[in-house]
Amino acid sequence: MSKRVLTARTLTTESGAPVADNQNSASAGIGGPLLLQDQHLLEKLARFNRERIPERVVHARGSGAYGYFEVTDDVTGFTHADFLSTIGRRTEVFLRFSTVADSLGGADAVRDPRGFAVKFYTEEGNYDLVGNNTPVFFIKDPIKFPDFIHSQKRDPFTGRQEPDNVWDFWAHAPEATHQVTWLMGDRGIPASYRHMNGYGSHTYQWTNAEGEAFFVKYHFKTNQGIRSLSSEQAAELAGKDPASHQTDLLQAIERGVNPSWTLYVQLMPAAEAADYRFNPFDLTKVWPHKDYPLRRVGRLVLDRNPDNVFAEVEQAAFSPNNFVPGIGPSPDKMLQGRLFAYADAHRYRLGVNHTQLAVNAPRATVANNYGRDGFMASNSQGRHAKNYEPNSYDGPAQTGRPLSAPLAVSGHTGTHEAPQHTKDDDFYQAGELYRLMSAEERSRLVANIAGGLAQVSRDDVIEKNLAHFHAADPEYGKRVEEAVRALRED
Secondary structure, three states: OOOOOOOOOOOEOOOOOEOOOOOOOOEOOOOOOEOOOOHHHHHHHHHHHOOOOOOOOOOOOEEEEEEEEEEOOOOOOOOOOHHHOOOOOEEEEEEEEEEOOOOOOOOOOOOOOEEEEEEEEEEOEEEEEEEEOOOOOOOOOHHHHHHHHHHHOEOOOOOOEOHHHHHHHHHOOHHHHHHHHHHHOOOOOEOOOOOOOEEOOOOEEEEOOOOOEEEEEEEEEEOOOOOEOOHHHHHHHHHHOOOHHHHHHHHHHHOOOOOEEEEEEEEEEHHHOOOOOOOOOOOOOOOOOOOOOOEEEEEEEEEEOOOOHHHHHHOOOOOOOOOOOOEEOOOOHHHHHHHHHHHHHHHHHOOOOHHHOOOOOOOOOOOOOOOOOOOOOOOOOOOOOOOOOOOOOOOOOOOOOOOOOOOOOOOOOOOOOOOOOOOOOOOHHHHHHHHHOOHHHHHHHHHHHHHHHOOOOOHHHHHHHHHHHHHHOHHHHHHHHHHHHHHHHO
16 A cells, blocks of 8 residues: 655644545534544634633734834943844844724724834843833822723623723823823824834833943834824724724835834933932823933834734733843832733733743743743753752853842832822823913814713713813813813703
8 A cells, every 4th residue: 555645735633634525524424413533623613612812901902013123322321231232233023012992803093092012032031111102101000900991991781981981980090181181182093003102101220231220211203203093084994994003004014114113212310210300100200301301222113014913913922021131120110010910911811831932932042941831831841951940950040140220119018109209290291281282282182082071971070080181271171171061061
């Protein structure tokens, strides 16, 4: 009997056996019931039932692309991060964009912050920078994050986002006024992922070779220019193409129009943080550029689309605790909470070995540790490898060199509010942002806020929110109040 050789064109089962018929299930006679012994049928149905994994609780709907980051300016006086050490040096990156509140099946063109997460595949390990397209956020303490997201998600009873829930939370979170002003303004609905900025949002720490520490904020400025949609344009586009941002990014890169961003940073010597006029680790506030000017670092370019959106976008896992030498955390409370929450979310969604997936694994170096086993483990490392440390078998050992400078701490443990600085109110910067806007921008902002707030059923919730806008700027509050009243009287 001649030997049959399987070729690349031969369809096989997952165990590698050739498939005789992929069009007809095995049955007990012609037209009879199907057979439990049809391994190919059962395997296909079982796999189909398991093709979906739990979606992200937030940032579920996303798009991504590969590219590179190129250093254009010398920042070695501020950080000893190796991938930033030489002008002209390039590091491979993967960038995932996303909306925040809606599910995987939501539309791209909606009024919502956008995630802007960058994975740098450096020679000292992967560095994940997780941010948004806004430099601030709604809250400043992670203990409020689950409540905030619950208020923005679909209501358990109605199954849709409810203005009562959205605005009730904001009514009890005056620190959200700054981000609400951003979200309801002209940049609240980007025209595409290519036409928006990205920000690290949090405050991080850089440390130079001499051990000097600097606090840093990241700004990725789009080189395509800012383009945004009105509420009316967005509603029309979301109906025509719910995947509009995904379509735009994919097609731009496929035709060689590679989007790019210029990275700038703001740098604050660590010693200046304590006496700055507001808390520099408060995620609801920005650092004015006149205090800490933008300093150019390099250029980020996207030039390759993923081959498989599920494998490379849906399974991409970003964790802000993935630092490299020269970069570390700050006392930013929201960042501190995310150092745990992001990695834990991926362990739940993808499993403890998600870092071995191709999109998440280091590319310019090799992960070398004592983690073993678990679901879908592929890191046995051979019969002679030990899974404990220290050992006598020349296993990987610690360096003794911290990634970043230590953070000073003092006082007693407890549930403390952040220390007060001279300008640490929740409304000053929201008012500053409003006063920067043109007359037309202010009118659109007021209309966007009033459109949502007027739908709230409780007068006390409306009054609490109006008080926030009055506190930010008297004109701002007055105009929102009048617009809400006019809509409710119609």
